[in-house]
Amino acid sequence: MSLLEIDRLNIRYGEQVAVADLSFAVETGESVGLVGESGSGKSQTALAILGLLPRSATISGAIRLAGRDILGASEKVLDEVRARRVAMVFQDPMQALNPYLQIGQALCQILSTHGLASGAAVRARVIEMLRRVGLADAERQFRAYPHQLSGGMRQRVMIASALLGEPELLVADEPTTALDVTVQAQILELLEEVRDNTALLLITHDLGIVAGRCERMLVLERGRLVEEGLTTSVFSEPKHRHTQTLIAAAPRLDRGAMLAPVEAENILEIHDAEVSYAERGHGQLKAVQQLSVAVRAGETVAIVGESGSGKSSLVRAALGLVPLRAGQVVFCGAALANTVQSRAAAVRSDLQLVFQDPVGSLNPQMQVHAIVAEPLRVHAPGLSRAEQVDAILDKVGLDDSFLTRYPHELSGGQAQRVAIARALIMQPRVLICDEAVAALDGSVRKQILELLRDVQRETGLAILFITHDLAVVRAISHRVLVMYLGRLVELAASEALFTRARHPYTQALLRAVPVPDPTAAGGYASLSGEPPSIISPPGGCAFHPRCVHAKNICTTTRPSTRVVDDVTVACHRADELLQPH
Ligand code: SF4
Numbered sequence: 186m187s188l189l190e191i192d193r194l195n196i197r198y199g200e201q202v203a204v205a206d207l208s209f210a211v212e213t214g215e216s217v218g219l220v221g222e223s224g225s226g227k228s229q230t231a232l233a234i235l236g237l238l239p240r241s242a243t244i245s246g247a248i249r250l251a252g253r254d255i256l257g258a259s260e261k262v263l264d265e266v267r268a269r270r271v272a273m274v275f276q277d278p279m280q281a282l283n284p285y286l287q288i289g290q291a292l293c294q295i296l297s298t299h300g301l302a303s304g305a306a307v308r309a310r311v312i313e314m315l316r317r318v319g320l321a322d323a324e325r326q327f328r329a330y331p332h333q334l335s336g337g338m339r340q341r342v343m344i345a346s347a348l349l350g351e352p353e354l355l356v357a358d359e360p361t362t363a364l365d366v367t368v369q370a371q372i373l374e375l376l377e378e379v380r381d382n383t384a385l386l387l388i389t390h391d392l393g394i395v396a397g398r399c400e401r402m403l404v405l406e407r408g409r410l411v412e413e414g415l416t417t418s419v420f421s422e423p424k425h426r427h428t429q430t431l432i433a434a435a436p437r438l439d440r441g442a443m444l445a446p447v448e449a450e451n452i453l454e455i456h457d458a459e460v461s462y463a464e465r466g467h468g469q470l471k472a473v474q475q476l477s478v479a480v481r482a483g484e485t486v487a488i489v490g491e492s493g494s495g496k497s498s499l500v501r502a503a504l505g506l507v508p509l510r511a512g513q514v515v516f517c518g519a520a521l522a523n524t525v526q527s528r529a530a531a532v533r534s535d536l537q538l539v540f541q542d543p544v545g546s547l548n549p550q551m552q553v554h555a556i557v558a559e560p561l562r563v564h565a566p567g568l569s570r571a572e573q574v575d576a577i578l579d580k581v582g583l584d585d586s587f588l589t590r591y592p593h594e595l596s597g598g599q600a601q602r603v604a605i606a607r608a609l610i611m612q613p614r615v616l617i618c619d620e621a622v623a624a625l626d627g628s629v630r631k632q633i634l635e636l637l638r639d640v641q642r643e644t645g646l647a648i649l650f651i652t653h654d655l656a657v658v659r660a661i662s663h664r665v666l667v668m669y670l671g672r673l674v675e676l677a678a679s680e681a682l683f684t685r686a687r688h689p690y691t692q693a694l695l696r697a698v699p700v701p702d703p704t705a706a707g708g709y710a711s712l713s714g715e716p717p718s719i720i721s722p723p724g725g726c727a728f729h730p731r732c733v734h735a736k737n738i739c740t741t742t743r744p745s746t747r748v749v750d751d752v753t754v755a756c757h758r759a760d761e762l763l764q765p766h
Contacts, residue, residue, distance in 0.1 A: 186252045188213045188384055189234070189271075189354055194246035194256075196229050196238065196408075203229045203242070205408045211354065216377075216385040218395030218416065220431065221405035222626035223597070227388045230405075231356045234386075235273050236263035251353075268299035272347035274376075276359040278339035282331040288342050289315075289327030295349050310349070317379055318345045319371075335715050336492070337368035341375065348379060355380055358388045365491040365653060367712040370697040373398055390626060392435040393699025396420060404428045417703045434627035435701035436656025443679045444663045447484040451515075452647040453503065453536070453615050454479040458512035460498045460671075470720055472498035474671045475746075476512075480615065483641060485648040487662035487679075489655065489694065491716045495671035496651045500617045503649070504536055517614070534560065537608035541620035543600035547592040547607075553578070554588040557606045573610060581606045581636055598629035602636070609640060617649045622657060634661050655698050659683055667691045670719055670727040673746055676753040687754045689732045689762060726757065734758055 187210035196204040204226040211217050219227050232238045234248055236255065248256040255266055267273075275281045283291055292311040296302040302310050308327075315323035318341040331339055340360060347355055357376060361369035373394065376385065387399055395402050395416060402419050404412040404427065412425040423429045460473040473495040480486045488496045501507045503514050505525035514521045516535065522528050540546040547556050557577060558570045578587060581602040592600055601621065608616055618637070622630040638661065640646055652658060658665055658679070665682045667675040667690065675688040686692045693712040714731040717723055723730055729739040738757055746755045756762065 187211065187249075188251060189386070190247070190249040190252075191230070191234075192247040192249065194230065194233060194248065195244065196226070196233060197243045198241055202408050204233070207246075207405075207408070207410050209403050209410060209413060211384050211386055213353065214382045214384055215401065216387060216399045218399035218402040219386060219388045219405065220390065220392060220395055220402060222390060222431075222628070224407070225405040226408040227405055228358055229408075231273065231358050231386070231388055234271060234354075234356060235267060264299075268295075268301070269350045270352055271354045271356060272350060272352040274340070274343050274347050274355065274357040274360045276362050278336070278343040279331060281343055282339060282346075284331055287328050287330055288334070292342070292346055292349060295346055299350065301350055311345075314345045314349055315342070318342070318348075319375055320345075335368075336364050337371060337715050340364065340368075340372050344372070344375060344379065348383070352383055354384045354386065356386045356388070359390070360387075361394070362389075362391075365716075366655070366694060366697045367491060368715060369394075370699075370712070373699075391699065392431060392627075392701040396701050396703040396705070397699050404431065420701070420703050430628060432701065434631050436627070436630075436654065436660065437701060438656055438659055438683065438695065438698050439700065439705075441660065443659060443683060444485070444661075445680075446678045447481050447663050449481040449483055449645075451479040452482050452517060453649075454515040455499065455503055456513045456515065458499060458502055458514075459510040460495070460502045460507055461510050462507075464720060472671050472719065473502065476668070476671075476673050478666050478673070478676060480647040480649055482614070482647055483645040484664065485637075485641065485650055485662045487650045487652060487658040487665045488668065489652060489658055489665060490668035491653070493670070493716055493719050494668040495719075496668055497619055498671075499668070500538075500619060500649055500651060504538060504617060534611040535614045537611065537613040537616050539601070539604050539608050539616065539618045539621045541623050543597055543604045543624065544592050544595070546604055547600060549592050552589050552591055553583075553595075553603055556592075556603060557610055560607060560611050574606075577606045577610045578603075580609070580640065582632070596629075597625050598633065601625060601629075601633055605633070605636065612644070613646070615647045615649065617651075619651045620653070621650070623652065623654065630657070637661065655694060667694070670716065670722050672727065672755065673753065674728070674755050678751070681750075681752055687749060687752050687759045687762060688756050689734050689758075690728050692762075693731075726755075734762055 189211040191207055191209050194204055194207040221227050233244060247254050250270060289311055293307045296307045296310060312323050312327060315326060320326045320338060320341055361372050389395060399416050402416045403410055406427040412419060412428045419428060423432050456477050458473050458476045461469040461471045464470040476499060490496055498507060502509050505528055508523045516532060521532060525533060554574050557574045561570050583602055622633050625633060641648060650661060662679050664678050669690050675691045686695055697712055712731055725741045726739045726744050729735040744755045744757045746753055749759050
């Protein structure tokens with residue numbers, strides 16, 4: 186008898202089918218990956234196992250836990266299941282944790298409410314669990330509120346709360362999607378370490394994670410199971426067309442040609458930029474410090490770094506959306522005013538921005554044709570709009586039928602095409618993309634990146650591309666800027682960065698990326714610790730508390746930026762620490 190058996194599960198919302206005839210099993214202690222693009226039914230399946238689907242769902246089939254059908258069971262039975270047998274780790278721990286409760290109180294409540302411990306044993310068990318999930322100083326963190334913890338620490342707390350009842354099955358739904366790549370590797374390692382004999386159903390869109398962490402995998406497409414098997418077999422010989430597409434679209438750091446450097450004039454230059462914000466009780470928070478970078482016509486410069494590294498502050502300063510405290514932005518050889526309001530309209534239309542959340546960045550009350558034409562009304566009221574809108578929509582691959590749609594009638598990929606069309610209609614010289622493909626599935630992401638490359642080849646567009654995804658960086662960029670706590674740590678041609686990174690932080694970022702290949706030697710490795718607070722950065726080299734190569738000088742003296750073999754790098758040991766990949 187299997188630990189979990191899903192038998193011909195169907196989930197519908199009215200006429201809409203979310204899951205169709207789904208059957209699979211999970212055995213005691215094994216790890217199974219459930220993969221698919223958004224809308225494939227992964228999360229619906231997870232919620233059904235936990236009995237958490239909304240009342241509007243019509244469900245049929247069976248979900249058996251150790252032989253007992255729990256589909257349609259009473260709340261009392263489901264409570265028991267959720268307390269002791271099946272636990273869930275969600276994507277966003279901030280939403281799953283009660284913001285008004287100290288995390289220790291919240292975890293104690295789980296134990297007391299379900300009668301899992303009583304008296305002094307409750308607190309002791311919670312503190313022991315917090316230690317087990319790697320929360321340093323567990324006694325103190327017991328009294329912390331969720332908002333006082335970083336994303337990675339909150340996810341550790343979620344895992345602690347899930348494991349308190351010693352469940353037989355842990356369902357983790359995209360548990361690392363909201364985390365930086367280095368913290369993601371830590372959390373995945375933790376899940377592996379702490380689950381003992383608990384079975385793991387890992388739901389993810391990231392094939393790299395499944396390849397490194399799951400013995401078996403299941404592939405869903407539009408609610409249907411299209412392939413199932415040992416992870417090594419599915420990767421080596423994918424049988425279904427959809428699995429083949431997913432594997433082919435999975436971004437990889439170790440494959441594919443890289444773009445050669447572009448020889449052209451600088452279009453946009455940022456010199457010695459300093460950006461800071463007033464932080465109540467902490468004086469000035471220095472988001473960007475002494476940073477210089479330029480982008481050439483027809484070139485893409487990717488900007489990478491963990492959350493809080495200052496990537497967005499840098500590009501917002503370039504756009505004049507936040508003022509520079511020091512430094513200068515130069516566009517086509519001329520220094521620009523510090524704020525967007527004081528810049529000429531022609532300059533404003535030459536620098537365009539595309540955001541991460543495509544649907545949220547479009548006015549929900551406007552149809553696509555009006556959204557795309559909006560910048561023309563603002564910047565070039567005399568031009569004929571209809572023809573230009575038609576032409577630009579055609580360029581981004583949307584036909585006439587999209588003209589009268591509203592944003593809510595668009596998929597994520599279509600909405601991002603509209604956002605790109607709106608940015609491109611003014612024929613800008615520079616496009617700034619802030620995590621513009623982060624919310625998109627693999628195949629759609631690939632299409633959008635190809636679209637940007639086509640436009641760049643045709644028009645010589647310069648692109649500054651912020652992303653936390655190094656595989657995207659490899660696919661799209663000519664050069665890469667790596668930032669850490671507001672400073673440049675490495676700036677190099679893509680080929681140099683991906684084959685022989687100089688800075689230990691860049692090396693650690695590259696090692697932390699999951700490889701979508703279960704046979705890859707060594708898998709991936711995490712970087713210890715989380716980025717320190719930008720409010721009180723460490724002295725000397727800010728990376729020294731996490732750097733495996735740190736020496737005494739690193740704790741006292743900040744490394745200056747210098748050029749070593751055409752690579753701009755800030756590390757005392759850059760000459761010695763060349764790492765081939
Ligand atoms: Fe590591 Fe020192 Fe280089 Fe900083 S300066 S990255 S601590 S070796």
